[in-house]
Each structure stands twice: as C-alpha cells, then as structure tokens.
Amino acid sequence: GNSVTQMEGPVTLSEEAFLTINCTYTATGYPSLFWYVQYPGEGLQLLLKATKADDKGSNKGFEATYRKETTSFHLEKGSVQVSDSAVYFCALKTLSGGATNKLIFGTGTLLAVQP
Amino acid sequence: DVKVTQSSRYLVKRTGEKVFLECVQDMDHENMFWYRQDPGLGLRLIYFSYDVKMKEKGDIPEGYSVSREKKERFSLILESTSTNQTSMYLCASSLSGSSNQPQHFGDGTRLSIL
Numbered sequence: 001g002n003s004v005t006q007m008e009g010p011v012t013l014s015e016e017a018f019l020t021i022n023c024t025y026t027a028t029g030y031p032s033l034f035w036y037v038q039y040p041g042e043g044l045q046l047l048l049k050a051t052k053a054d055d056k057g058s059n060k061g062f063e064a065t066y067r068k069e070t071t072s073f074h075l076e077k078g079s080v081q082v083s084d085s086a087v088y089f090c091a092l093k094t095l096s097g098g099a100t101n102k103l104i105f106g107t108g109t110l111l112a113v114q115p
Numbered sequence: 116d117v118k119v120t121q122s123s124r125y126l127v128k129r130t131g132e133k134v135f136l137e138c139v140q141d142m143d144h145e146n147m148f149w150y151r152q153d154p155g156l157g158l159r160l161i162y163f164s165y166d167v168k169m170k171e172k173g174d175i176p177e178g179y180s181v182s183r184e185k186k187e188r189f190s191l192i193l194e195s196t197s198t199n200q201t202s203m204y205l206c207a208s209s210l211s212g213s214s215n216q217p218q219h220f221g222d223g224t225r226l227s228i229l
Contacts, residue, residue: 044207046217046218093215102160
C-alpha cells in the first residue's frame, strides 16, 4: 500500500544552520507530494508541493525535489530561523479507486531551532 | 485566501456525552475531511466527503459519524464519547479529488473527554 516514512525527530539546530528532513515514500502510480508545517497550537499549513518527477517545490526558503528514482522528497533550507520551529509533515496523494484522493501522511518531524 | 474554520479551539466534555464538531470552508471546495492527530501516530483519517450528502469512511471511523447537508459545512459527530477520543481534531478541504490538489486545514479542535 501507499506509505510515507519521515526521519524521526526531534531535530535540534542552531539558527542559520542547514536543514534536511528526510522523507521517502511507497506508492502505486504517480503520486503528488507535499510538505505541510504545523506551528504550535495551530493546524497544518501547506508549505510546498511537487506533482511530478524532478519537480522542485519551494516556499519561504524551503525546497524539496521529487526524486522518482529514490522515491524521496527531502525538505531542505539553507539557513533556519527560530521562527521555523514547528512540526513538519511529508504527505503523498495518489489516484485511488474512490471518488476522491486521500492524503497519506508521515508521522511528522519536530524541528527546534535555538538562537 | 483559503479559509477553513473550526467552531471551537478547545472543548472539554464528559464520558457519554454527544459532541458535534463543526467545520466550514469558504472556497466552494468539493471535498472535506476529518482527521484526528495523536502523538506518535500522526494524522489519521476518520471520514471524508466528496459531495453534499456523500460520505466515505476513512481509516478509523469507529465511534464517529459525519453530516454534510451543505457544501460548505462538514460536521463530525461523536455519539457517546469515551476517554480514548481525547485528541486534536483537524478538518480539511480540497477543491477536487485530483491528485495535485492540496488539502487546506483548519486550526484544529483540542477535545478532552473526562
């Protein structure tokens, strides 16, 4: 079946450090891939997405490239800030037999950035 | 901007009570979803709806039901609450069922069952 595996957290970094959060997936067909972010006490916000192989999604300095050959969608940022502290979820969505397509989420990775 | 509004941020109820969680979206989206989020388990889909009066079970529907009488509103119903339903509940909507459409989330309702 379809699934998403994320690196376990927490990830603790100093401000201005480089960030990578690993995400790999298993899916039938050609999924779309998403990163969501959840700040403390809030719901999930869409951070970026990629809908086909070799697409790069980017937003707010974050990037992720859809790698079909390695079934990965790792999240990166060159210089993190304290305000980036949050939980990050990798997710996939693929065509299924039903009338709609469900999002499959990873378990989330907590990022803590220290000043 | 996309707006998904959940009626309550925090709720405290007693075991056996009936609870309604309301969700409204203002984007004319076809699809709406209810998830629960628990530490270490991530998000799990309870129910979803792809049209008015249509609903489908997600991965953990037991103990829950839903109602979608109008396109913009999707309600989650806990008929007789139990302590294992203490959780964060998240509502989401998406424009259509195609795979490249993201889901947009509300801020969540933190429900405590005593």
